Amino acid sequence: MKSTALGVAFACMAGIAGAAEMGAVDEPIKLAVNEWTGQHVSTHIAGEMLKAAGYKVEYVTAGYMNMYQAMADGEIHGAMEIWSSNVSDEYAKQVEAGGVAELGDLGLDAKEGIAYPAHVAEMCPGLPAWEALKDCAQNFATAETLPAGRLVDYPADWGTPGADRMTGLELPFKAVPAGSEGALIAELRASTDKKSPLLITFWQPHWAMSAYDVQFVDLPVGEAACFEDPAWGPNPNAVNDCDFAPTRIFKAGWSGMADKWPAATEILTNYQLSVEDQQPLMGKVDVDGMSVEEVVAAWMAENEATWKPVVDAATN
Template identity: 75%
Template structure:
């Protein structure tokens, strides 16, 4: 009798535990809808998150949405989350909806987003002292072309992206002439040619980007990009100019429909705690953009090889 009672109590305990787990998942009959924006890195980021949600027991639906106009759809619950918002490129509508409580900002993604003055790693042999920015004073002539001599050449962003590289050469008083690239493709072509020929190259670039890994690109160490640098000439190494510093830091973060936490508690917890490192994202971007592989296949391979990076997040939210 006592044995059967114990068995009965054990069964009840298991049922209760199962019910508690199911309650934390919420309504799994409703798919979690994730926004797909316009760039490959975001596709990678979102599909990794989607696979984590699937591993937890959810169905996932990917919804194509423009970066700048996705936020109302999230506020309305038509999309449940967007996973790669850049602080340098976010609409005013986001702040309004967030302030009204119609969007929930989840957490930072963890990508080390950065813009800066950069070079392929072999250039350190042609300009001793790099990555320290002061080294560029003494080796600028090594970067000179017929177009820029006696100054060095900096390949800047395309003209319609602004002149951030030029601004820093002027601000820091470096003897470089900035020449705008024609396009993102032209920037990549410069990196490819420099790497193949082991020729000098100074370029304005950013990460995450697959080319950072493909061409072993490094950033020049500039003074920190603090707010005062852009408004107060007396700040920084050049007392007579602004912009004598690095780019302002960017955040990359995630946001969700406020109802997600109640509808799908474990999904909400997974997305809050989900992070992705540049070192993981960039090679996946390259596999898609350079090698022509499908995002789904690239992400599946990464998930299989990196269970230690994502399974604990899923387990913590579902066990």
């Protein structure tokens, strides 16, 4: 959908509720900044929208898996990019307790999975079928993982989804957590440059999907039963013997925000961002070396028709 059309859609959606009270404009709204570039982009666009409405905004570095107690306590007021496939149990606990409230979908079309740069298919005949990994694991082995193959998993504080699938599908791979998103990209870059084997846990939207021709392994469909019933799927003795669950990306905030900053809550609830908008901005940061702030400032200037109707509907 074109940016202008998106703006009109947001305006109509936001306009249903009408303008809201601004609330405590003298106190900063604190938005969580997590560990990956796409989240920085999503968060800074939201923050700039709030600033345009007349609010003060602070960006607070927060661990993705453990920020929900701070949110429930009102120390963090919003998180703009939460992935349903690897959100911690703490999130549901705090929502149930009433300290955290969901703010709706962000709008990104997302997928997570076990992946590899396209050239790796030559080293493991049968890919993208997951069964092929049983016979070629030794091609991915390192001194750290011998005799198993090496899977570069998400950073440790993002959870262990790659390791869970190696166990569930009984694949002879050892999952090694990456240190950061940057470390995952470094692995993809090195593998592509050297034409070396690499199996990695990865996701889209991400600029690296196209830059390194990243392909997903075809795993059994991630149905709910896979994560609850060991008898479901190819391994009758384990859960997680399937692909990631379909991923939903959503926003959440401190439950007291709607009373303290009504218009801001309306803006964040109606704020959406498309893959087509986010992915190039990620590339400008991670590939071109621009700062998140300058990339977002340029996008805001060029896409006023996308975001301004959301702000106007909440404040005018």
